[in-house]
Amino acid sequence: MVELVFIAPMLAGIVAFFLPPTAGRPLLVLTGAAHLALSILLWALRPEALFPAYFAVTPEGLLSLLVISLLFFLIAIYTTAYLKAAEIRSENIFTGSMLLFLSTMTMVTLSDHIMVMWIAIEATTLASAPLIYTHRSAASLEATWKYVLICSVGIALALLGSVFITLSMDVGDVDVPVAFSSLMGVAQQLDPLWLKTGFVFILVGYGTKMGLAPMHTWLPDAHSEAPSPASALLSGVLLNCAYLGIFKTNKVMHAAGLGDFSGTILMTFGLVSILAAATFILKQTEYKRLLAYSSIENMGIIAFGTGIGGIGAYGAVLCLIHHSLIKSSLFLCSGNILLGYGNRLISATGQMARRMPKTFVAFFGGFAGISGFPPFGIFIGELFIIMAAFRTGHYLAVGLFVLSLCVIFAGFARHVMKISFDDVDTTIQIEETSIMVWPQYALLTTSMVLCFWIPETLYQTIVQALATTGGGF
């Protein structure tokens, strides 16, 4: 039954390619609902996989899976309205790719074998490439080319890293399956040199996919050229999937007693990403690219927190969950703005508070949430990371961290104020239907509720996921 969770959307995706164009819309929502139900069932029962050598239900996998499932369901509902308003050629390719994309991401969360995980992450690249090319323009072609080429090369490096980890088993004379769960038990016997080399390659490889600077160059292009529901999926869940690969390898490093080594590298990459985002966010001219750079910032924050460990790692997981919820709602809002104003430039937008009041509420709420204001969860996550950094004595790093967050807030705020309140001379081209805003409201409300009240089962799962890396309190 574990495998069913990714096989079902795969079949639905293949079917969608052969259906008439508009028939894909209900299929998208139905598959989303079925997937959500299956994920919740998986969460409650935690069954054994049919092929235990390759797949397993792990706490960190369950967390990502539930986020993917919830997000996809809400995005699917939004997509039905978006497809009505936007004109997309060959809609069945779009819906089919969305479903295949869901299937491959689900496979990432459930894979336990190192190579199967790698294959699944590679498959996410291939399934999402048609989504970025949906508009068939020269610019979207460029974005797709960059995305496929940069991510393929990155993923190839991750493959090399995975091979190095099997090499560390050979040199250390360990004979267990090449799965993360079995490596945890024998981590002490692995050859440390090859394990370290493997970790660095995996971090650079999956880090490319996760959008860590300086390998992030594909991310703003892909996010700005893809249709908004696809951008929401890319930013909300694809980046998490890549992070999951790094997270699991980091766990093996901790079990092998090399946590300091991996932590330092993660913190460095995290800080570089935050600084890069702070540099580029100030002079952005397009609002979707603005959101993309904010994703790079948040991935940096998550890597930084994971690197510090302790309550910092707990904060990083909170940031991961809330970033998915808030950022995807922001990208869905950007879809409304694009349909309304018909332009991607910030300078062509304005007075959203009056002209698109419903979208404005969601957009502004999302902006407050992503900048780390209460009552949204990123506030708590960042607070924990800063506390952990002080506790472990990383004063310079935390200084840079806070400074960059301030710069990013200032840059982001200037653009958002312009979009929301400045005068502009255009008319809005669409009617704001309720189906185009309530998925965003639902996402933001979830984030708000989770800020004040974390259900016991969720809390326990996060703590279990972090148990070996010394996360939690």
Added chain:
Amino acid sequence: MIHPVDSLLALVLLSVLISFASSRLPTLIKAVAFQGVVVSIVPFFMGHDLTVGGVVFTLATMVIRGIGIPLCIYLAIKKVAIKREVEPIIGYNASLLAGLLLIVAAAFVSPKFNLPQISVNALLLPTAITLLVAGMFLLMARRNAIAMVLGYIMMENGIYVVGTSFSLRAHHIVEFGILLDVLAGVMIMAIILQNIKQTFDDVDTAHLRTLKE
């Protein structure tokens, strides 16, 4: 006596130098195809125990890697009559010198790794490192999109050498993964290539410059 694996790997190193010096796409494709064939038959001479499944798998890899993919790319450039120049950013002589330096450097660093296989096959690790870096070099130093795809394939060849020769454990799944990767990746890239050709009437990536900071 020279181990047969080392003789094969010497041919692979030669193919890297040829690919660095070639100015025309057909030559480059032939060099990479030759490299694919040689790299895929290396496991036969390693002295590992081969199962029937292993033999079939290796032969399938050889056919796809050495014949299938290069043939597809070759037919693609024939069909759309793309300019045959590889449009270098770094010139051919400089590339050739860089290739030679790369091989020397790879041979120099290799003994520093403690691997059981190194004492038997002296060229194994240097070749793997050379292929990886050479692939990245082609990706960066050529503007022609097809030359970039070929650079990517060369990188995958390097990973294949590491995966099949050093690590005994993950054997088939590694081969399967790399094969899947190359096949699917190249297929998607070929589709994008055709679209680039249709949109810009050329595959020079200098056209892809509108999205940048």
